[in-house]
Amino acid sequence: MHTPLCDQIGIEFPIFAFTHCRDVVVAVSKAGGFGVLGAVGFTPEQLEIELKWIDEHIGDHTYGVDIVIPNKYEGMDANLSADELAKMLQDMVPQEHLDFAKKILTDHGVPLTAEDNESTLQLLGWTEATATPQVEVALKHPKMTLIANALGTPPRDMIEHIHAEGRKVAALCGSPSQARKHADAGVDIIIAQGGEAGGHSGEVGSIVLWPQVVKEVAPVPVLAAGGIGSGQQIAAALALGAQGAWTGSQWLMVEEAENTPVQQAAYVKAGSRDTVRSRSFTGKPARMLRNDWTEAWENPDNPKPLGMPLQFMVSGIAVAATNKYPNESVDVAFNPVGQVVGQFEKVEKTSAVIERWVQEYLEATNTLNELNEAASV
Amino acid sequence: MHTPLCDQIGIEFPIFAFTHCRDVVVAVSKAGGFGVLGAVGFTPEQLEIELKWIDEHIGDHTYGVDIVIPNKYEGMDANLSADELAKMLQDMVPQEHLDFAKKILTDHGVPLTAEDNESTLQLLGWTEATATPQVEVALKHPKMTLIANALGTPPRDMIEHIHAEGRKVAALCGSPSQARKHADAGVDIIIAQGGEAGGHSGEVGSIVLWPQVVKEVAPVPVLAAGGIGSGQQIAAALALGAQGAWTGSQWLMVEEAENTPVQQAAYVKAGSRDTVRSRSFTGKPARMLRNDWTEAWENPDNPKPLGMPLQFMVSGIAVAATNKYPNESVDVAFNPVGQVVGQFEKVEKTSAVIERWVQEYLEATNTLNELNEAASV
Numbered sequence: 001m002h003t004p005l006c007d008q009i010g011i012e013f014p015i016f017a018f019t020h021c022r023d024v025v026v027a028v029s030k031a032g033g034f035g036v037l038g039a040v041g042f043t044p045e046q047l048e049i050e051l052k053w054i055d056e057h058i059g060d061h062t063y064g065v066d067i068v069i070p071n072k073y074e075g076m077d078a079n080l081s082a083d084e085l086a087k088m089l090q091d092m093v094p095q096e097h098l099d100f101a102k103k104i105l106t107d108h109g110v111p112l113t114a115e116d117n118e119s120t121l122q123l124l125g126w127t128e129a130t131a132t133p134q135v136e137v138a139l140k141h142p143k144m145t146l147i148a149n150a151l152g153t154p155p156r157d158m159i160e161h162i163h164a165e166g167r168k169v170a171a172l173c174g175s176p177s178q179a180r181k182h183a184d185a186g187v188d189i190i191i192a193q194g195g196e197a198g199g200h201s202g203e204v205g206s207i208v209l210w211p212q213v214v215k216e217v218a219p220v221p222v223l224a225a226g227g228i229g230s231g232q233q234i235a236a237a238l239a240l241g242a243q244g245a246w247t248g249s250q251w252l253m254v255e256e257a258e259n260t261p262v263q264q265a266a267y268v269k270a271g272s273r274d275t276v277r278s279r280s281f282t283g284k285p286a287r288m289l290r291n292d293w294t295e296a297w298e299n300p301d302n303p304k305p306l307g308m309p310l311q312f313m314v315s316g317i318a319v320a321a322t323n324k325y326p327n328e329s330v331d332v333a334f335n336p337v338g339q340v341v342g343q344f345e346k347v348e349k350t351s352a353v354i355e356r357w358v359q360e361y362l363e364a365t366n367t368l369n370e371l372n373e374a375a376s377v
Numbered sequence: 378m379h380t381p382l383c384d385q386i387g388i389e390f391p392i393f394a395f396t397h398c399r400d401v402v403v404a405v406s407k408a409g410g411f412g413v414l415g416a417v418g419f420t421p422e423q424l425e426i427e428l429k430w431i432d433e434h435i436g437d438h439t440y441g442v443d444i445v446i447p448n449k450y451e452g453m454d455a456n457l458s459a460d461e462l463a464k465m466l467q468d469m470v471p472q473e474h475l476d477f478a479k480k481i482l483t484d485h486g487v488p489l490t491a492e493d494n495e496s497t498l499q500l501l502g503w504t505e506a507t508a509t510p511q512v513e514v515a516l517k518h519p520k521m522t523l524i525a526n527a528l529g530t531p532p533r534d535m536i537e538h539i540h541a542e543g544r545k546v547a548a549l550c551g552s553p554s555q556a557r558k559h560a561d562a563g564v565d566i567i568i569a570q571g572g573e574a575g576g577h578s579g580e581v582g583s584i585v586l587w588p589q590v591v592k593e594v595a596p597v598p599v600l601a602a603g604g605i606g607s608g609q610q611i612a613a614a615l616a617l618g619a620q621g622a623w624t625g626s627q628w629l630m631v632e633e634a635e636n637t638p639v640q641q642a643a644y645v646k647a648g649s650r651d652t653v654r655s656r657s658f659t660g661k662p663a664r665m666l667r668n669d670w671t672e673a674w675e676n677p678d679n680p681k682p683l684g685m686p687l688q689f690m691v692s693g694i695a696v697a698a699t700n701k702y703p704n705e706s707v708d709v710a711f712n713p714v715g716q717v718v719g720q721f722e723k724v725e726k727t728s729a730v731i732e733r734w735v736q737e738y739l740e741a742t743n744t745l746n747e748l749n750e751a752a753s754v
Contacts, residue, residue, distance in 0.1 A: 001749075002752035175648070175649070175650060176648075176719075194582060194584065196585050204649045204650060204719075205571060205582040205603070205604050205716055206584040207582070207583045207604035207613060208573050208604040208715075208716040208717050208720070209649065211609055211720075212649065212719055212720065226582070227584035227585040228584070230588065232588055232617050233584055233588070233617065235613075235616040235617075236613035236616045236617055238744070238745060238748065239613045239741040239744065239745055240610065240612075240741070241744075272552070272585050272586065273552060273579070339581050339582055342553075342581075342589055343588070364617070365745045365746070367616065369746065371379060371380060374379060375378070
């Protein structure tokens with residue numbers, strides 16, 4: 001599965017792994033893939049600590065950082081500093097929404113501490129003002145060779161700045177028109193993410209979206225995302241013209257991940273029909289396991305989810321509880337994952353996943369070859 | 378792309394083409410694929426005429442018939458004859474819904490005749506009582522070698538009857554659990570249809586669904602459906618373990634199809650995000666082009682779509698108008714189609730589509746081989 005993009009990036013397999021866990025970034029890159037750290041939840045200071053740790057453990061390998069600068073969000077035109085913007089947005093969160101969020105949690109027996117309450121007002125990296133310092137931190141690390149934007153075309157001056165520092169830019173899209181905007185802005189790698197994907201995604205399925213984006217932006221390389229958790233699925237992506245796979249859900253299910261055993265058990269139990277595209281955590285439709293939290297925000301009698309990034313300021317308390325009180329929060333936890341969750345049977349070592357995918361990929365391409373040979377006899 | 382299933386069915390390419398047009402059935406089977414006539418809209422007498430025509434034109438080739446016996450529908454437990462059931466269901470349609478349907482059409486300038494009004498009360502083949510006579514008609518035609526059920530596991534005695542007549546049974550599914558029920562009931566070919574598909578479909582994307590169903594029912598052969606309109610997409614399906622492709626949308630866009638030029642122009646214009654899963658025509662979620670009709674039935678201030686088969690008794694008038702008044706009905710037409718509609722650029726000859734797909738399939742498998750060779754150098 002070695003594609004031209006592998007040589008451009010300097011990796012063995014075109015397997016890009018999005019994860020919030022630095023240990024997974026290191027394990028993937030050391031196994032021949034390319035680890036990408038999701039930065040949205042880190043302050044610049046925390047991100048510096050994470051990247052320093054990665055640098056020290058990843059050897060000669062490289063890695064990426066994923067930021068979130070949405071194309072549209074509350075306060076985007078305010079032209080404020082990060083602190084000013086946070087203050088303005090905090091004041092925009094209705095008390096009704098905070099009260100409702102806390103009620104859902106207390107109704108489910110999730111303890112609420114003063115610290116939890118405070119965490120509801122964190123803005124995190126959901127805006128250009130808060131993502132830009134993350135980019136600055138990332139660019140100080142020479143082994144960090146790719147910055148990806150999860151939700152929109154990165155600002156043109158940011159792209160130029162990253163290029164001037166000798167690094168590449170990637171961006172996710174859910175339609176050919178969005179891919180065209182990315183390519184026109186100078187994005188180096190387009191990630192076409194089908195509606196099957198965990199987290200923020202559109203509605204067009206991978207099998208349809210991938211070849212449309214490949215055709216739209218050729219010769220810009222395209223990574224296929226959404227529904228990839230096996231080597232056969234990577235073979236399908238490459239048959240459709242992608243140069244590699246951008247994957248996320250699988251890395252929740254590796255030994256190196258920080259996800260709790262309760263969360264991983266929920267993923268093993270879930271079928272593909274147990275996920276839902278919900279605005280209840282981030283304010284934009286993101287795929288996750290359906291549970292009492294997502295259902296509560298769907299109910300028309302309850303407060304409607306706010307826009308991005310306001311809703312995450314409300315849901316932050318539930319996100320924190322997912323980690324701090326895994327048993328108590330099992331029915332209201334933040335469990336972002338794609339439809340590929342239906343394939344998950346167990347927690348594996350990261351290196352074992354990469355090896356399995358390579359093997360499955362070869363089996364799939366062998367199957368196609370045998371069919372061609374049988375047909376030509 | 379010649380799979381073992383091809384030999385079992387006696388075809389060259391594992392391309393199954395669902396269509397409502399007898400000319401397309403003949404053209405596909407003569408080009409090396411397998412045409413399948415959708416029977417739901419035909420009375421048994423009309424179906425006999427269609428199949429006789431196919432028999433006379435298809436030469437030595439074979440074909441299939443697609444029926445609709447849903448797992449759940451209004452009146453399914455009533456145990457009535459077709460005529461009695463139709464009468465009971467006609468009485469269940471609220472006048473409010475009929476009036477609303479007519480208002481949508483007249484508001485858009487679609488002429489309503491006495492004949493149109495009558496057509497709103499047709500039950501068609503949406504029930505076991507009305508599909509069973511269709512099966513009896515089909516089994517009288519020796520070149521008709523496969524009966525597929527579009528919406529559920531066929532009744533066990535029907536499967537036994539079809540087998541006793543020396544024909545095969547296929548059934549569509551949108552989940553591994555439904556596939557398991559099909560296989561346990563003796564269905565010979567399972568069609569795994571992803572949410573990208575036109576017409577009735579579930580929510581799980583093809584790239585995720587196909588391998589799950591293949592694994593669930595092995596060694597029963599699986600056809601991949603949902604999002605296939607190119608040879609690359611067939612290669613992806615075969616890489617994921619399918620033995621062939623079940624396709625529908627593409628055959629709306631061939632010269633042999635009866636679809637109106639207005640309808641085909643709408644398909645060419647549409648992108649993949651212009652489709653919607655709507656209950657507004659059949660009562661169950663089916664993917665189609667979004668337009669004023671689908672939007673009207675989504676509006677919470679308007680009557681809600683009825684269940685199957687009641688809603689189609691209401692929408693029949695719009696379906697008839699799609700064909701009779703293509704220009705007037707352009708914004709309220711029944712345009713079922715999958716997300717693959719975003720790929721359509723022109724109307725082609727059926728034989729040219731098959732040839733193109735075979736060529737594209739070979740290109741895709743060659744691409745994979747070149748990657749493997751490059752990697753092993």
